[in-house]
Amino acid sequence: MSETKVNKKRLMSSSEDDKLEIDTNNLDSKKLKGDSEDIVHPNESSQVEGSTQWRLRIKNVPKFASTKMIKELLAKHSCGDVRIKKSHEWDFCYAFFKDRQSLFNQRHEKRKKNFFDPTGEIQRSPEELLADQITPLHKLSYEEQLKHKEDLIKKSLSKFRNKIKELSDSNLPCILQPIISSPIIEGYRNKCEFTIGRNLNDEITVGFLLGSFKDGINTVIEPDKSLNVSDLAKKIVKAMKDYIVMSPYDIYDNKNKKGTWRMITVRSQVSDDVMIIIQIHPQELTEEKINQEKVALTEYFETFAREANFNLTSLLLQVYDGVNNGIADDKPFDCISGTHFIFEKMMDCRFRISPRAFFQTNTLAAQVLYEKCGEYIKDLFVSEKEPVILIDMCCGTGTIGIALSKNLGDKIDKVIGIELCEEAVEDAKFNATSNVEKNLRTLYSYKQANAGTVVAIVDPPRAGVHKNVIKALRECKAIDYFLYVSCDCNLATQNFVDLCRPTTNNFPGVPFKPVRAVGVDLFPHAKQVELLIEFHRDKDYPTKDGLKSD
Numbered sequence: 001m002s003e004t005k006v007n008k009k010r011l012m013s014s015s016e017d018d019k020l021e022i023d024t025n026n027l028d029s030k031k032l033k034g035d036s037e038d039i040v041h042p043n044e045s046s047q048v049e050g051s052t053q054w055r056l057r058i059k060n061v062p063k064f065a066s067t068k069m070i071k072e073l074l075a076k077h078s079c080g081d082v083r084i085k086k087s088h089e090w091d092f093c094y095a096f097f098k099d100r101q102s103l104f105n106q107r108h109e110k111r112k113k114n115f116f117d118p119t120g121e122i123q124r125s126p127e128e129l130l131a132d133q134i135t136p137l138h139k140l141s142y143e144e145q146l147k148h149k150e151d152l153i154k155k156s157l158s159k160f161r162n163k164i165k166e167l168s169d170s171n172l173p174c175i176l177q178p179i180i181s182s183p184i185i186e187g188y189r190n191k192c193e194f195t196i197g198r199n200l201n202d203e204i205t206v207g208f209l210l211g212s213f214k215d216g217i218n219t220v221i222e223p224d225k226s227l228n229v230s231d232l233a234k235k236i237v238k239a240m241k242d243y244i245v246m247s248p249y250d251i252y253d254n255k256n257k258k259g260t261w262r263m264i265t266v267r268s269q270v271s272d273d274v275m276i277i278i279q280i281h282p283q284e285l286t287e288e289k290i291n292q293e294k295v296a297l298t299e300y301f302e303t304f305a306r307e308a309n310f311n312l313t314s315l316l317l318q319v320y321d322g323v324n325n326g327i328a329d330d331k332p333f334d335c336i337s338g339t340h341f342i343f344e345k346m347m348d349c350r351f352r353i354s355p356r357a358f359f360q361t362n363t364l365a366a367q368v369l370y371e372k373c374g375e376y377i378k379d380l381f382v383s384e385k386e387p388v389i390l391i392d393m394c395c396g397t398g399t400i401g402i403a404l405s406k407n408l409g410d411k412i413d414k415v416i417g418i419e420l421c422e423e424a425v426e427d428a429k430f431n432a433t434s435n436v437e438k439n440l441r442t443l444y445s446y447k448q449a450n451a452g453t454v455v456a457i458v459d460p461p462r463a464g465v466h467k468n469v470i471k472a473l474r475e476c477k478a479i480d481y482f483l484y485v486s487c488d489c490n491l492a493t494q495n496f497v498d499l500c501r502p503t504t505n506n507f508p509g510v511p512f513k514p515v516r517a518v519g520v521d522l523f524p525h526a527k528q529v530e531l532l533i534e535f536h537r538d539k540d541y542p543t544k545d546g547l548k549s550d
């Protein structure tokens, strides 16, 4: 394709003003020769093709489009290495290509009509962009979503099996049971963190950030249409916005670090308990001014809760002067109304939750997941008569261990919880004593006792556990049964492989083998799915001296 041809044609229709188009008038003139501050190539002054850079000015880019998004779109069209320059205040961007071929490869001619936006990605309305960001499966029916998630699990399990082929003769390493749906499909999130900022019309609002601050995005979109946000959380967010609009203090601006109002977190539980956490930047506010604000916020939200007919259990304020986004781990919460905790109901138990503690965001579906864990453990009793000791690793507020201990009655003799977050440990201790009359013990005390069948459950953060934890599990001879709960089966695959790989110096101990697995959907409309895998110690695995393990 000749340059002139390309030059004269628009790469997509510009009949509608708001459509993204490529301004090809600039194209030829922008073969960079080292006279522009935009040049990044080390040999930019060279005239030799290949050591120059090509700059394309792309017009009508919505302000909220991130560089990452534009890069991804260009990559889809085989545009090769590209660097994007865009400010969140610009409605255009520059794309820098290393060579002309990258920019206009032979496939371009076929695609010129929809070169930049084949799926309408950039032209989506802000609400659609937000929906695609936080609930990317929203356009699929729920059945299609479940199928999509089951396929994802199959793919990831088959990757696992391919790494250790001796696990099975089939494509999957173990039995995969049919995926289990969430009992609630919309408004299920019991915890949402909202940013206080400005919408596309530059009006103060409270909602979700479209993209991330890191990408230079600071547009906030109201969650009105967000499928996974509860109606109550939406109402609270609106009330917060109304309050801030009337406030003498400005919203916090992530760019220049000025302003007061930063974010609001809403935890609204199945139990009807509601926790609201508001975060502000103190800026120049005196203690007296902050105290006045606390009184005003309390009055406002207590009145609002009465009028909107919900139970405001806990209203907390966090004053944070740091630069990070989100709840600050090292700053206290000031309880300005109600209690410092809320409670949640699940599986006949009542769990205390501190502001920092993790609790599964979809309570009703989490209950289904934990019941499934209970079912798997119960099946072990057929062959195992001894009392069961349950090690709940990454136990959070103790939900899995406590709920199973209560539901499986006498079968569980002892629960040992291990958790990083101190507040969650305190909750877990409280929850253990108030739900079951057994105390959480330490792993150490268990090792001393060394009696009964030991079942370990690990429910780690997304990335899985460190390989040293897997090594410790393999080396702990007392553990013969192991349940792994993962919310990202792709990221957890390495853990699965390390649990089951043949014994080496690096991974001593008899390996485990997967027995069965099941997906449970805790996140309708979103991409994630929980995967539960049951592992057994491989009793047939030959030990070092050629003997079978005992």
Ligand SMILES: C[S@@+](CC[C@H](N)C(=O)[O-])C[C@H]1O[C@@H](n2cnc3c(N)ncnc32)[C@H](O)[C@@H]1O
Pocket (backbone or CB within 6 Å): 358, 359, 360, 393, 394, 395, 396, 397, 398, 399, 400, 418, 419, 420, 421, 424, 459, 460, 461, 462
């Ligand atoms: C996915 S949550 C599961 C919590 C709990 N099992 C539940 O269902 O509510 C993961 C938990 O692991 C904890 N955690 C993260 N790293 C840890 C570590 N190195 N050791 C122990 N716990 C950890 C987190 O604080 C969090 O509570």
